[in-house]
Amino acid sequence: MDEFDLVITNGVCVTATDVAPLDVAVKDEKIVRLAPSGSLKASRTKRLIDAEGGFVTPGGVDCHVHLQEPSMFGKGSSADTYETGTRSAIAGGTTTVVAFAPQQKSLDSVLTALANTHELARDNSYCDYGFHLLVANPCARALSEFQQLASTEGVTSLKIYMTYEALQLRDNEILSVLLEARRNSILTMIHAENGDVLAWLTEQLEAAKLFAPKYHGHSHAPILESEATNRAIALSSLVADTPILLVHVSEPAAALRIRAAQTAGQPIFAETCPQYLFLTRDDLDQPGFEGAKCVCAPPPRDAEDQKAIWRGLRNGTFALLSSDHCPFRFDDAETGKKTCLSEEYPVGRFRHIPNGIPGIETRLPLAFSARKMEMTKFVEVTSTNAAKLYGLYPRKGSLIPGVSDADLVVWYPDGALGDITLTNDILHHDVDYTPYEGRKLQNWPRFTILRGRVMWDRDGGGVVGDKSYGEFLKRQKSTLNAIWDTVQEEGPFDLEKL
Amino acid sequence: MDEFDLVITNGVCVTATDVAPLDVAVKDEKIVRLAPSGSLKASRTKRLIDAEGGFVTPGGVDCHVHLQEPSMFGKGSSADTYETGTRSAIAGGTTTVVAFAPQQKSLDSVLTALANTHELARDNSYCDYGFHLLVANPCARALSEFQQLASTEGVTSLKIYMTYEALQLRDNEILSVLLEARRNSILTMIHAENGDVLAWLTEQLEAAKLFAPKYHGHSHAPILESEATNRAIALSSLVADTPILLVHVSEPAAALRIRAAQTAGQPIFAETCPQYLFLTRDDLDQPGFEGAKCVCAPPPRDAEDQKAIWRGLRNGTFALLSSDHCPFRFDDAETGKKTCLSEEYPVGRFRHIPNGIPGIETRLPLAFSARKMEMTKFVEVTSTNAAKLYGLYPRKGSLIPGVSDADLVVWYPDGALGDITLTNDILHHDVDYTPYEGRKLQNWPRFTILRGRVMWDRDGGGVVGDKSYGEFLKRQKSTLNAIWDTVQEEGPFDLEKL
């Protein structure tokens, strides 16, 4: 009888702290052995993969993914279903996603929102998945359901917005969310842009007849983000240092504000995304409607800002590099970017451009190819920290024998692939473009393995897994760093201490 | 014929930069001569005052005064009319006030609000006066009237609120105000506290049955102020560095934020008030309802914070020391502090305590007696800068022969008065208490002179002037420091530069 289901030999294994030549053995969906390189080559195994010296990393964990969400901002709607989105994930080396279960303002229950989202994802995912609650209506009922969310449903994080009419919470609502999240050890993700200012700038720009895609960037001026970031941190601080995560941070002043809070010992976490490392304002400022391909919020910033975001990734300001995959088709006037075109507005109206870009598949290859982080840092921010922050660790995000799922990416040996040109053709989402069209890449996942099963075999059929293999993941509370320390030290929020 | 109407001899004159023994001569309401000390003693003058070595300072200019405003927050209403408030001012050495002309949210015109306020003040003021527009409804009509306000009506400043349901503007509304203010060289005063957070804390405190006056302080936690201050600065910055003034700054983090903006060259100005220099949290935390006497917003802070505010006054963070006189009677269940008492709430409900304290008369004596500033700084922050910031200079705020109004305070010689105990008995407002009851003072205005006329003669009848002598002052645009430099350098707000 075979000792192992799968052995990967001759790879260089990477965790958030180690890089070393090691063989990996898999049995019953788990990693069961790490052994000196080459030592498992001859073992009895159902399948043997020779990594030929390539890196072997834990499967990517992407915890900022929008899939099949209902239209909340107008005509655009998500180009990807759970099926197509997770297919794209797996082809790009991501084995776990945490997507959003959106509560709309008209709904008073978050559990209902969760149930609805389960419907969409069930038996429809190539990778393992979990949900964050997207809370748009923190009414008493919704708040009262937080306990069940966390303790029973395995949903230990939620996202709130400081912008967008359909989603924006006022500061008092944010405080109510934070207080209840604190009570239940739920992590609150915050989209920090000042919605009132955005609305005002949008009106001013439209009044001045500035409609082109690039003005999306003007309407989301950097100070919207740094202001809201400061405010979010203040609110966290007010509720006796309740942990928050600032998502998709794009600009240096916000990053510095976050860093200052971390320096002071506050439980402030942050995420950035490939669009802030690989795109700039120039990508928005294309002739005609082309810039719409890069319309997302916050928008790509200047080249100098990009450097600062890289710096923040390296110095630990950002715990996470997520995709914020939020896909809309470009050449589609029914559900995509072009819904905002009309005879009156031949280059569209930036305010109505469906807001988001695809990136679930390109996240890891872009970051890997940039060679601007150590490999350990790459694994840390794209997998391990995400697993820890969202309560999936140690099952996900690491390579611990007997403990970690056998979620693995086998990369090509250095240089083996030559330069790849990234084009939308090679991607597996249901979107008709990628904002990174034409970029050169140095590597790509050769195999993506989910719980021991090869789901992606680039040279042997591409997506070879099955869309019903992905499982829903009930998540524990966050364990990243000392995230709950202030909560434990301070105890329950105490009005007398104000 | 007399050469002069009035001569003050043997005084030590103080301006924002100089301290020197000088004689002052007055003719036709103006200062007409500064001469070597003693040299005018023998001149032909209608009246001669011998200052006996005491200081002679420009009349106080108090540009943060609430008089006879309509009830906007519930049952309390202003204890002082223009008559009683300005009587109190003059007795405390203040010769000019700028009070608020409040536009309520239900009103779409600021000019109407201005007209209404003129009615109240006309022939009813012991001192000269001007108005700031208090803008609660920045609708299109109101904004369109800004030009007339500034160019015709002599109203070159306005105040807006980031808190209080009846007054709070959203950030987009603030931006509209700033943009129009910029166009008309109007200075925007901002009450910076986060109203949504205040509302939430108030609800939390009430839900926990914490009603006593001291919880007013808890509900206005320091971070409300520093957060809103940061936001206000961000909004100013967004509108191409439009000048703003943060009023009644009470806490160190806000002061440091302001200082950082000033360091960076932004046109951010700030004011503090005696309550943040002479009261603390302990004054709020009195047995029973007593603490209500010190309920104002922001509230008095900790002793350490007080030190930081003094530091800010000395290092120039604060251009102004104003009173924020906002008087309510204490022992008055119809219009005063006690309107919030009931059988159910024997110590009241802090949320309904009329919010404000009297201080127009005590501002100068307290600050003078503290001996914590140089005399030049004392004059600078209580008179000269106020005159400059609010477009009254050089007519007010200085001692320039032929140019400045003969608005003067003659103080007692050092030690001549012994220690005075401040009690409400000696004050001239229509309020039944002072929050500074029992404090020791070293000096008090001996004479207050408005445009050459003695209005206050402490040893010769007290208030000896006439309530119709005060004149309305049309104000020019602000001239403090380089306040409009960024406006001139940047030019009109340009959306393309965002």
Added chain:
Amino acid sequence: MDEFDLVITNGVCVTATDVAPLDVAVKDEKIVRLAPSGSLKASRTKRLIDAEGGFVTPGGVDCHVHLQEPSMFGKGSSADTYETGTRSAIAGGTTTVVAFAPQQKSLDSVLTALANTHELARDNSYCDYGFHLLVANPCARALSEFQQLASTEGVTSLKIYMTYEALQLRDNEILSVLLEARRNSILTMIHAENGDVLAWLTEQLEAAKLFAPKYHGHSHAPILESEATNRAIALSSLVADTPILLVHVSEPAAALRIRAAQTAGQPIFAETCPQYLFLTRDDLDQPGFEGAKCVCAPPPRDAEDQKAIWRGLRNGTFALLSSDHCPFRFDDAETGKKTCLSEEYPVGRFRHIPNGIPGIETRLPLAFSARKMEMTKFVEVTSTNAAKLYGLYPRKGSLIPGVSDADLVVWYPDGALGDITLTNDILHHDVDYTPYEGRKLQNWPRFTILRGRVMWDRDGGGVVGDKSYGEFLKRQKSTLNAIWDTVQEEGPFDLEKL
């Protein structure tokens, strides 16, 4: 034949990123397998250790250790030889030390200094060891030897002093060292205290007849350290961002300065020590001469400062927690603390108290017992980062099968040991006191294993290893984080870019 030399079963293994129940197998001095917990219990192994649920951590790596250095500051001399010091290390869970090879100012060669130190350590060490060059005379010859040091001798780090007459380098000398270190990828450790200021304060204190041990603390006022830290960072920055490590950081302002540099992307690293986490100024201020037991430089600081140092450890400001073991006997008038006592100076003269405290054995137990860090952070700062920073990784500091030496500490299961009282009796150094006498500890290394051999068996004989088993370690260049990135990006120091 046995498959393994040693198996540890039922332990909870910890690395800098993972905590998990795992069995560990050892063969030929290396870790060769990590396997699901319990799975190796029955394997063929020469020795089986049942960890009974206790933690298993990589052996401690202590890279700040003074052993058998010649007297450079007066009468005191090191109480520990390599034998006794490393015996103490091993009993406290430390399997690798990097000690100093001191070049005296009178010596022009660093290679000679290195050779001398080899003599002392050879066949005389219970643990593996390396050397940092302590450079007191960076003359041309010494600088010219840096290349051989790094490339041939395996000495890839050096330490310099900004204080102490016998060692202090002027800023120009520091620059020469940094420039040559940069060329050879050598890491420069800096003792950052302002020596000139120390000398002046010492004279002032003595002139005022303030001789007691506590004045050692006064003479090393915090600002000496923050000033020198700022200067060291400036010097690093000047030489095109050459990496430096600030050793034994004790005070918050220095920590914040370091953090600011890290935020800005500069290659500034830092270390703190148990004395700044567990001792305070009060420990220095004991009756009579007792405080001399805690005389080290920098001195222990205030309780508030301690908190800030803990914060810096948790937020990543400090990469390392080292001992700065620098032992002198207390009750010893020939070579110890009491050499500074005399009839004239019955409580000694603080300036002549031999400067340093023992701590090599207590470092890990104190830090472990404090329970103020996550276990991963504990391993990171006491072992992994030290190994990476000093070029010993992955051989030391991790648990990688086939790669890492089998250097392991097996701790007692939680609570198994009860509270231990730390007394000098239980320690293995050749010092007659510990500054931590009487502290309560929750745990202690049960077994310390060096390259597969049990060296310390607390319940089975104590130190059971052999003083000739420790090996000299040639070290590679530092690999911590992106330490050489700025060097690579900037290239050689370029005067034209100044």
Added chain:
Amino acid sequence: MDEFDLVITNGVCVTATDVAPLDVAVKDEKIVRLAPSGSLKASRTKRLIDAEGGFVTPGGVDCHVHLQEPSMFGKGSSADTYETGTRSAIAGGTTTVVAFAPQQKSLDSVLTALANTHELARDNSYCDYGFHLLVANPCARALSEFQQLASTEGVTSLKIYMTYEALQLRDNEILSVLLEARRNSILTMIHAENGDVLAWLTEQLEAAKLFAPKYHGHSHAPILESEATNRAIALSSLVADTPILLVHVSEPAAALRIRAAQTAGQPIFAETCPQYLFLTRDDLDQPGFEGAKCVCAPPPRDAEDQKAIWRGLRNGTFALLSSDHCPFRFDDAETGKKTCLSEEYPVGRFRHIPNGIPGIETRLPLAFSARKMEMTKFVEVTSTNAAKLYGLYPRKGSLIPGVSDADLVVWYPDGALGDITLTNDILHHDVDYTPYEGRKLQNWPRFTILRGRVMWDRDGGGVVGDKSYGEFLKRQKSTLNAIWDTVQEEGPFDLEKL
């Protein structure tokens, strides 16, 4: 008999706080009356000057002037004597200078140094003058003389250097100076550049054969200045917040460090100079030896830095704008810039270029013409603050009747002069160039009046005064702002408080 010696009518008088049309009357060397504009036109006066609407400002006070100092750095020696330097001052609107009385390292007495300098200046100065002691040897005797300096000799300030072999004090020496200065209420001026680093960079540059004048700028890299500034502030702080003044600040990081200290309430003052507002690095980087004309220390910086220095001037970081007049002839191989040329070094060796530039005459016209400050700020930083900081106020620096000396500058009415081209021809120093050759100016002093006497009449003979009219000024202790507050609050330096 004439009532007045001199009347200036139709001028616009400016002080540090006021700008107003006023007539000025002078009698017996003093200002005796300020009167409404035009009102003194018809008075009985020996002389009447019609300012025709031009500004009338207090005479310039320039407290950073090097005159007739001995060679201390090699071959160069001062081009100006007291006679020629003060002649130049008066022609540029400066009526008071404070120059340096240099103690050389070989001299143990500062009183001797003072006596020597008196010899040079006596009966040889067109303007009033005082001395700062330049302390190069703070030995016991020199320190013991501080009391006499301040109390008897009227020398209440001194300057020390952190650079230049001939002058550099070590940090311990600086502390001794500060301590003694504190005891005697003496203000310590500090030239803050790191001399050891300068020496090292100079050697490196020379070793690389980089000798041209522009490398002077490289050798004085900005970080030398910000480092030393931080150190100086640390030393002041250590001696219980003893006041210091950082002279000739040229770069933004130093300015921000100073500002931070001021924000924290420390008694840190600062000065900048025209060369940091009007010259840049490009002026140093001229073909051949031309750049030597702009060699001074610190050197001119980048255009962005210049902006930051202007910002610091406007926001109050800098109390003073002084000239740092330090004149060497250019085309002079005996005593001037060209002493460093030789056949071997055809563009000289930057290290030997006499270090300094002339500027005593151009300071006011350049600053006035720039129109980048309000007029009150112009007077504040060029006259009033200097008088206050150096104990000359209110005799100098203001316009107080009966109190202030009649030191006045009458400027041309706006536009009356057209553009003037600044060339060395029109200057009155004994230097053969000006670094500002060819600049356009909008104004120039029309009359300079010293104690009532016209010394400079641009349209009526130029320098019309007499070189023996200038008087030595015994100075009081500094009175700028709250300069001695920390000294009074803290009391004598207390070692127990360290």
